[in-house]
Amino acid sequence: MPGQTLVEKLLSRASGHPVHAGDITIAKVDLAYVQDGTGPLTFRMMEQMDLVKAANPQRSVVFIDHSSPPPRRELASDHVYLREFAAKTGMVLSDVGQGVCHQVAFEKFVRPGDVVVGADSHSVMGGAMGAFATGMGSTDVAVALALGKTWLRVPETLKFEVSGTFPRGVYSKDLILRVLGDIKTDGATYKSMEWGGPAWASMPMTERMVLSNMAIEGGGKCGPQPSDQETKRYLKEHGREADWKEIRPDEDAAYESVHPYDAGDLEPMVARPPQEDNVVPVTDPSVKGLRIEQVYLGSCTNARYEDMKVFCDYMKGEKVAKGTRLIVVPASKEAYTRAMKEGLFEILLDAGATINSPGCGACPGVHLGIPGDGEHVLSTTNRNYVGRMGNPAAFTYLASPATAAATAIYGVISDPREVK
Amino acid sequence: MGRAWKFGDNISTDLIAAGRYYHLRSNLPELAKHVLEDARPEFAGQVKPGDIVVGGRNFGKGSSREHAPVIIKLAGTRAVLAKSFARIFYRNCINIGLPAIVVDTDKIAEGDDLDIDLEKGIVHDRTRGIDLTFPPLPKVMARILEEGGLVEYIKHHGDLVVAGT
Numbered sequence: 001m002p003g004q005t006l007v008e009k010l011l012s013r014a015s016g017h018p019v020h021a022g023d024i025t026i027a028k029v030d031l032a033y034v035q036d037g038t039g040p041l042t043f044r045m046m047e048q049m050d051l052v053k054a055a056n057p058q059r060s061v062v063f064i065d066h067s068s069p070p071p072r073r074e075l076a077s078d079h080v081y082l083r084e085f086a087a088k089t090g091m092v093l094s095d096v097g098q099g100v101c102h103q104v105a106f107e108k109f110v111r112p113g114d115v116v117v118g119a120d121s122h123s124v125m126g127g128a129m130g131a132f133a134t135g136m137g138s139t140d141v142a143v144a145l146a147l148g149k150t151w152l153r154v155p156e157t158l159k160f161e162v163s164g165t166f167p168r169g170v171y172s173k174d175l176i177l178r179v180l181g182d183i184k185t186d187g188a189t190y191k192s193m194e195w196g197g198p199a200w201a202s203m204p205m206t207e208r209m210v211l212s213n214m215a216i217e218g219g220g221k222c223g224p225q226p227s228d229q230e231t232k233r234y235l236k237e238h239g240r241e242a243d244w245k246e247i248r249p250d251e252d253a254a255y256e257s258v259h260p261y262d263a264g265d266l267e268p269m270v271a272r273p274p275q276e277d278n279v280v281p282v283t284d285p286s287v288k289g290l291r292i293e294q295v296y297l298g299s300c301t302n303a304r305y306e307d308m309k310v311f312c313d314y315m316k317g318e319k320v321a322k323g324t325r326l327i328v329v330p331a332s333k334e335a336y337t338r339a340m341k342e343g344l345f346e347i348l349l350d351a352g353a354t355i356n357s358p359g360c361g362a363c364p365g366v367h368l369g370i371p372g373d374g375e376h377v378l379s380t381t382n383r384n385y386v387g388r389m390g391n392p393a394a395f396t397y398l399a400s401p402a403t404a405a406a407t408a409i410y411g412v413i414s415d416p417r418e419v420k
Numbered sequence: 421m422g423r424a425w426k427f428g429d430n431i432s433t434d435l436i437a438a439g440r441y442y443h444l445r446s447n448l449p450e451l452a453k454h455v456l457e458d459a460r461p462e463f464a465g466q467v468k469p470g471d472i473v474v475g476g477r478n479f480g481k482g483s484s485r486e487h488a489p490v491i492i493k494l495a496g497t498r499a500v501l502a503k504s505f506a507r508i509f510y511r512n513c514i515n516i517g518l519p520a521i522v523v524d525t526d527k528i529a530e531g532d533d534l535d536i537d538l539e540k541g542i543v544h545d546r547t548r549g550i551d552l553t554f555p556p557l558p559k560v561m562a563r564i565l566e567e568g569g570l571v572e573y574i575k576h577h578g579d580l581v582v583a584g585t
Contacts, residue, residue, distance in 0.1 A: 024560055026580055040446050041486055049574045067442060074443040081446075121484040121508055137486035137512035139570045143580065151560055151580055185430060186478040190507050219481065221507055275430060364483075365439025383482060385432040387458045390440045 003250025007192040010132035030114035038119035041138035055148030057090035063101035068359040099332030099358035112227035127212035130227025161197035164264035169417040172207040173400035177269035181279030189219030205234040271398035298329035302380035314405035320352040321411025329361035365390030429476035436488040452491040469496035480509025517569035
């Protein structure tokens, strides 16, 4: 038997016996969660199964983030049902104002070695912690919540090895967009996207999170990353150092394919509508200079304190261009509070930004920045499908916070390397 | 028998169940009136019970919203055929008892009259007079689908009892 990939290690532990790619196994679930768009259906399924209970209430979380605070009566009433169900079953409630499920889960709950199942596709972000984290539908998560386990096929692994040094103005968002452009939106379907290499090892956790977050954009089942000293530092920063343990793939693990990337070769990238893999460098004439009516800095992908800091490093002393709106939605209360305390809100407000409360905001198209017909949006989010931001007649371009800042300053899609 | 409704590659769950109808997620019959609206606006109003959704590559990509396959089923659709499926959507289909079948859909045209034999693994295109075969589901998924979905499966077994299958 060859050694094990990260996902094989993680699922072996959760299965109680060694597993390899292709095996079907029942895994113990260490953390399960729902959000307000998928939770009501999850809980109705639990009622139908006559399983109104949580196997591990303190490791079962109900997040109110997608329509938070609710813009409509129907959504407010869904929230009433979620709160009541959480109270009845003893599940943890993360209510209005706390932030996006994946971000809050990462700050407070996800541990290295965990199996994490979330009723939201971007649950894969937990992989950056050295966990197996995947998104599932409401009924699968209903079973995971009630029984504390789920069935899984152990996926084959695509290994992404990153070397070199990131040039100024280039971030992990540019790397993952470049990868998606190469493998396409179904290039990792049913697969694990594992990360490693010297440039990966030098990345701060908040940059690593972007890589796992967008594994689903390649169709990936999970995007696990080793748990190392940086993981330990992040946990310590969040008062959870005791949760740390080292997790690495075996040297002789069997990969389906290995994909080397040199960070030094990367440029700021933009994903054009209507797909995340429709990617070009920011210098491409199809995007550079394109008029942008709304710059959106938000989502579980790129709206942490560190993302707002990068954005503000470009934006400081500048104004948002006439005819362009800047909307900022911090990913969590932690991000919101730190940005406020460390003076980022002042920079953003001076520039002309609108800052909304933590949550998913306009990313899934519910509220807080739906674009108008024919408008173009430059967004730090993860999807640019037709209708994604709530209007099928608008156009969303995906990029990093740095590219978003350059674009906000000039009002057209701009190269952050050309700012100052 | 069912009429084929053809869709292209990369039909996202946003095209199936758009974010602007988020507030209808606890009112599924109402949400179903907008199924696939941004891909083919006429679909929801014209689909007949027993009709079949026929996609291309990577059908159901994107979010985990189970509402997407639920409203395809609620609209009367009997099965979804595609060259390939996004993982979460595929699993959701089986969990709610909606057959999701991987076949070469290039051979099927809009409006074709289709018959599906799940046991034998054959899609019969009556219009074209051809049979398209498809591989069986993994055992665990076949069991869940046979029993009418994951809710019925759990009600029957009280547990996940599929290890090693």
